[in-house]
Amino acid sequence: MIKYTQIFQGTAFTSTSPKEVEVLTNYLFCINADGIIEKIVAPSDADYQPLLDAYEGKENFHRLAEGQYFLPGFVDLHVHAPQWAQSGTALDIPLYDWLNTYTFPIEAKFSDLDFAKDVYQDVVSTLLANGTTTALYFATVHKEASLLLAEICAEKGQRGLVGKVVMDDAEQNPTFYRDASTQTALADTEEFILAVKELAKSTKQGVYPVVTPRFIPSCTDDALKGLGELASKHDTYVQSHCSESDWAHGYVQDRFGKNDAFALHDFGLLSDKSVMAHCNFLDDDDADLFAKTGTAVCHCPISNAYFANSVVPIAHLQSKGVEIGLGSDISGGFSPSLFDNVRQAVMSSRMLEDGVNTALPAAERGVQNSRITINEAFYLATAGGGESLSLPIGRLAQNYTWDVQIIDTKLATAKLPIFDAQEDLHDIFQKIMYLARPENIREVWIQGEKVHARK
Ligand SMILES: [Zn+2]
CATH class of the missing domain: 2.30.40.10 (Urease, subunit C, domain 1)
Structure with a gap:
């Protein structure tokens, strides 16, 4: 036997x-x-x-x-590991203000490796205790602290996919928190990729480097282009935010005259190894492009209730053949639990289908055929996440x-x-x-x- x-x-x-x-x-x-x-x-x-x-x-x-x-085990496709330190706070202000007054100051503190270690050890342990066996993480702009997060995942046995965040545009990012230049952003990213690939050799469950432009508004064209080239050269995962809110969606339209999906594609950032968070405002052409390139959508239903000005039409995206997984989006979403996000995914889809404005007649209130079942939400948190990452999980x-x-x-x-x-x-x-x-x-x-x- x-x-x-x-x-x-x-x-x-x-x-x-x-x-x-x-x-x-x-x-x-x-x-x-x-x-x-x-x-x-x-x-x-x-x-x-x-x-x-x-x-x-x-x-x-x-x-x-x-x-x-x-x-x-659950597959969490969108976690900002440093933001665990502010989880549950400041959820009543708009995305742009939330980033600048809360999030960037906290992320800037991760230049301090002792602080980074405290937070990263705790967030990885907390996610494990909540049943999350694979997590796709944004770290911060700091190369060393980002590598530390990958090392902590390796040590605690979690399958971690980790990105050093790139935000190099001097006009768009605060002076206290951004890459020093486009060149250093790209050089640090490449060094980070090589270091994580080295770490992966001795890690049973796998750790993976992820090319991570924060989102188009924080990056220069040169950085986006360079990151697309690095992802292709080293065959890595790519993650970013895509068409999340009215503001973010409108910003990309103003800058490129096209939607996020096509702009990201122009820079070589959409592939079978790409996962884009939120994607609330994808139109049908964007969804077709996602399906064609194998790019996955990460649905973050709790976070969306605060920052996305909308509910993602998950059932519609599914019908278009787009791969979809689930994300906590700590700390845009306050909960480290994908159980909580599964529940919210079902509830949000019901509210999208029925609509919420009682001043309208029932027939005009919602978007038909939008609801998803608990089975479908469970699928997003498990098998859908595995398919999004093309891993046997x-x-x-x-x-x-x-x-x-x-x-x-x-x-x-x-x-x-x-x-x-x-x-x-x-x-x-x-x-x-x-x-x-x-x-x-x-x-x-x-x-x-x-x-x-x-x-
Ligand atoms: Zn996010």
């Missing part, structure tokens, strides 16, 4: 399509030394009992207790990584309202998605390694 590194037995929920969640009842998950799910075995399969006989009782055999379930399926969260529905201090031992498992799934709190997440595993356990 093949030797597996670990075997897990229990009931799991995983997406098989954007609309469907499959329940794998009491399956065996066989994990190899690379942390990959080598085999999934149903109780009706011939080798189920032989595997149980061979592994049960051994140290590498893990059986879930009653009331516990496996979920895939976000599903509990053969050849995917063993990235899971173990949810305990019977925890005394955070018990879910399940009273019928025979309750339909799809209903239990919905209760978990709507009601689970961080306490319910008992363990988190990434690439076959336990990275978080709640005492």
Whole structure:
């Protein structure tokens, strides 16, 4: 019999399509030394009992207790790691003012590596405790502190994709917080890319450098062009913000006479490895361009309620064939939990469909066919995130990584309202998605390694 590194037995929920969640009842998950799910075995399969006989009782055999379930780890496609230090504050002012009076001053403090270490260790641990196994991070303009974030991800076992932020335009950025020049911005980015690639060689779960123009308004044309060339030269991920608010969308129109999507494309920044945050104001041509280039949209529903002046038509973008994942957008979004963002994604889509202005007749109030279900929002947080990054993550399926969260529905201090031992498992799934709190997440595993356990 093949030797597996670990075997897990229990009931799991995983997406098989954007609309469907499959329940794998009491399956065996066989994990190899690379942390990959080598085999999934149903109780009706011939080798189920032989595997149980061979592994049960051994140290590498893990059986879930009653009331516990496996979920895939979450993929958070948009986190500003330094902004964790101001999470929950100043959410009642517009984006432009929020950036200049709160966010840039806090990000400027990350020239201090001691401060950076405190915040970055805490944000990575907090995301792990919330079930986030892969995160796509903006750091700050500082090369050293950005590398420190990648090192902390590597050390704590999280799959981190990290970008040194570029904001080089002297006219648009405050003197206390920007790249010294376009040349240094590009040179620092290239050094950062090489350093993270080196770090990745000794990191089981993977860490990845990400080319990160903050957004078009903060970058010169030369920087945007240079970053597109670096992304292509080193075959890296790219992240930025795209058509987020009326102001940001209008700014790019004024500067280039075209929408963000086409402007980013002109600079070589849209590819299968690109993830663009928000994208509230994409028109159909922009969406087609995203689908054609393989660029993913990161939906940040909590943040959007504060800063985006709108609700993204997620169902419409899906129908256009655009890849979509979910993001917390700490700290434009206050919550480090993708559970919270899954819930908000569903609620925002319902409000988009029904509309909100009671002065209008019902038929004119909303945008038809906009609602998404809890299954679809779960898909965005898991499989959709994996597809956006083109990595084998976000599903509990053969050849995917063993990235899971173990949810305990019977925890005394955070018990879910399940009273019928025979309750339909799809209903239990919905209760978990709507009601689970961080306490319910008992363990988190990434690439076959336990990275978080709640005492
Ligand atoms: Zn953002």
